[in-house]
Amino acid sequence: MLKHARGLKDITDLRFAFEYVYWMHCELFPHVRSLSRDVFEELRETVVHAITDTLMSDTSQVPFQHDELVKVLDFMPHVETGVGRPCAHFMAVIARVNRRFSQSKFFNFCGKEADRVDSYLSIDKKNSIDRKTIFYRILNLILFGAPEMHTQRLEKIWAVKMGGSAPCWKNYINRRNGEWNSLTIYSTVLLAVNVSFLALPGVETKSTKVLSFCAFAIYLSTMNATGSMVGSLILAHRNHRNKLLLGELMSLRALGTLYGAPAGLLMWAMLYFVLAVYVAIGSRAKGFLGLVMVLNWCFVQVLMMGTMFASIITGCLWGWAMCEEIVVRFVWWAKSVISCFLKGDAQDSVA
Numbered sequence: 001m002l003k004h005a006r007g008l009k010d011i012t013d014l015r016f017a018f019e020y021v022y023w024m025h026c027e028l029f030p031h032v033r034s035l036s037r038d039v040f041e042e043l044r045e046t047v048v049h050a051i052t053d054t055l056m057s058d059t060s061q062v063p064f065q066h067d068e069l070v071k072v073l074d075f076m077p078h079v080e081t082g083v084g085r086p087c088a089h090f091m092a093v094i095a096r097v098n099r100r101f102s103q104s105k106f107f108n109f110c111g112k113e114a115d116r117v118d119s120y121l122s123i124d125k126k127n128s129i130d131r132k133t134i135f136y137r138i139l140n141l142i143l144f145g146a147p148e149m150h151t152q153r154l155e156k157i158w159a160v161k162m163g164g165s166a167p168c169w170k171n172y173i174n175r176r177n178g179e180w181n182s183l184t185i186y187s188t189v190l191l192a193v194n195v196s197f198l199a200l201p202g203v204e205t206k207s208t209k210v211l212s213f214c215a216f217a218i219y220l221s222t223m224n225a226t227g228s229m230v231g232s233l234i235l236a237h238r239n240h241r242n243k244l245l246l247g248e249l250m251s252l253r254a255l256g257t258l259y260g261a262p263a264g265l266l267m268w269a270m271l272y273f274v275l276a277v278y279v280a281i282g283s284r285a286k287g288f289l290g291l292v293m294v295l296n297w298c299f300v301q302v303l304m305m306g307t308m309f310a311s312i313i314t315g316c317l318w319g320w321a322m323c324e325e326i327v328v329r330f331v332w333w334a335k336s337v338i339s340c341f342l343k344g345d346a347q348d349s350v351a
Helices: 011-028 037-056 066-074 076-080 088-107 134-142 146-157 167-198 213-238 252-284 288-313 317-321 323-350
Strands: none
Touching: 011 088, 037 066, 037 076, 037 088, 066 076, 076 088, 134 146, 134 252, 146 167, 146 252, 167 213, 167 252, 213 252, 252 288
């Protein structure tokens, strides 16, 4: 019942474990059992307290979400009609809710001196996460700090490995699914932009044996965008049921690397595309226009690399919180650049 967590030191620690087993038995065999007034009132008070706790705390230990608790409180008046008489259905309902609360109390050492009052705190701090290997550090730098960011988030909600039953884990998976769906859309748009850029005159050389630098950068961008899109689709598909992908076979750092790979690949795809665009524009701009282009390129690179450096070194979440906005603006800018190229080439052909 405790799964991989440690901490049982005394027989009294099994109090809520016995309650959990008792309520499970009542849930499976609810017949010829009377629902007492004390049990009903205690459960109603517990539900009201849990609603308040989930409403005012982001790290609540309650095993239900806020909307679920509100629904439980709504059917309490119907269950109250079965107090004092044998009613198998109402008894099964009460037993199921009490079983979940007893399980949560057992996991979090309720009533003990060192009880767990924060859902993001681990009771086994020494073994909460494995050490950083050299390979992981290198891969974290290559993927712009995304693996470390996901690893830190996973460590917060991995404390007792409650899996999909924990509301914090459900919320985390829902946010990750939304992120992966967004990355899929951005990767698809970037693939379309890359193909359109290859159609521009002068990007590819006439010789089939020679590959221009712009085309080479676009091909690299296309490969990274494809990898990001495929990885996001697989992760979103495997986690649509709030299940951990290979959770029992992979370490937290390996899982964080897997979750952060699509975002890192998309960042590389954007960098390669930006490089191809600046090379294409710089080869055409001469004199004063070329100087302005170089200065603008330096300014943009300082801003981009500064944000990435802050995300990698310090693990600042503000850098990645702005990632979606940066991608949206980048896609809009890429479309504008390509449309300007197409209009200019059309005017030249007409003249």
